[in-house]
Amino acid sequence: MASRTRRLSCIVLRRTKLAEQDLILTMLAASGEEVRAVAKGARRPGGRLASRSELFSEVDLLLAKGRGALEVVSEATLVNAHAKIRGDFARVSAASVVAELACLTCLQNSEDSFLHPICSKALACLERACDQRQLDLIVAAYVMKVLAHCGWRPELTQCISCGDAEVSYLSAQMGGTLCSSCAKDVPGARRLERSELAWLRALITSTFDELLAAGPDPKTSSALVLLAHVWATTQLDCRLRAYEFMLSS
Ligand SMILES: [Zn+2]
Structure with a gap:
């Protein structure tokens, strides 16, 4: 039996x-x-x-x-218990985004050994984050890592339209970076600072610890958490309530 x-x-x-x-x-x-x-x-x-x-x-x-x-x-x-998250509004908001994305990217009866360790690690990092800048960075990295793993990896090395290596725009709709000339024809393409592009690549390829040690400035950190939100809502094709709440608070 x-x-x-x-x-x-x-x-x-x-x-x-x-x-x-x-x-x-x-x-x-x-x-x-x-x-x-x-x-x-x-x-x-x-x-x-x-x-x-x-x-x-x-x-x-x-x-x-x-x-x-x-x-x-x-x-x-x-x-x-990840107890240090509780009782801290900003940490709870950030952890709620991690939980929301984790819920949307795991399936019943579908094994994937990547998902649990990275969720656990992201929550542990949120517990010891020092400020909003680090919370933003951890959320952005978790979202981009998990989506890249689940099949929504952005093209970030060349223009997704013509293959040019000189890129300066991002279009979530198109699936990655664009050169300035192709970007003219793509509504909603967002101009990227050079540092933002480098950080966007790093979110996927570097570990949480490496990212936290390198530490972007607060402006870049909040740009990254916004970019990751646009990437997630576009690829998952749904609203992310906890993510919206974190961005609005
Ligand atoms: Zn192009």
């Missing part, structure tokens, strides 16, 4: 109210799959599961097949 339980390591990405005291947790499993499960009593203050099902937490779970379509959390152990 097939086992009715399984053990999983997950990051909690979304909490949806269910009944009076329960939650549906949407999570990113270590395998890269999206997992949804019912956490009974998780909304009861002081309840056993309440503190082990907080947003952005990394947890080890024992899931049991329930009577409904969703599995039920029967045991939960907190592995990393």
Whole structure:
């Protein structure tokens, strides 16, 4: 007989109210799959599961097949609460963007070993970011890395239209950089500073630690988080509410 339980390591990405005291947790499993499960009593203050099902937490779970379509959390152990994110408005806003993108880029029954470690790393970096400039940089890097990995890697080395190596515009619609002459024919193409182009490439190719050590100026950092937003909404073809909220606050 097939086992009715399984053990999983997950990051909690979304909490949806269910009944009076329960939650549906949407999570990113270590395998890269999206997992949804019912956490009974998780909304009861002081309840056993309440503190082990907080947003952005990394947890080890024992899931049991329930009577409904969703599995039920029967045991939960907190592995990393990413506690420094909580209680800090700017960190929570940034972590919410990471969770939003993670939700949109993982699928049920589809393994991808890239997704969980990078989400965990981004959350850890958000915990120790010193200022908004670093929060912006981490969000932009996470978004560009995950989208590039999932098949939406921008062309950033040549003009996507004519192949010219001298590029100075970006068009999310076209999928990458453009030379100034091709950009004239592309509505919405945005002029890029040289440093922005170099940073955009680095967001995808450098590690979070390298990016944080190099540290762009605040103006470049906020330009990058805006560029990553345009890239994400265009490629995923949807509104990103948490991302909009972060940009507006
Ligand atoms: Zn061109």
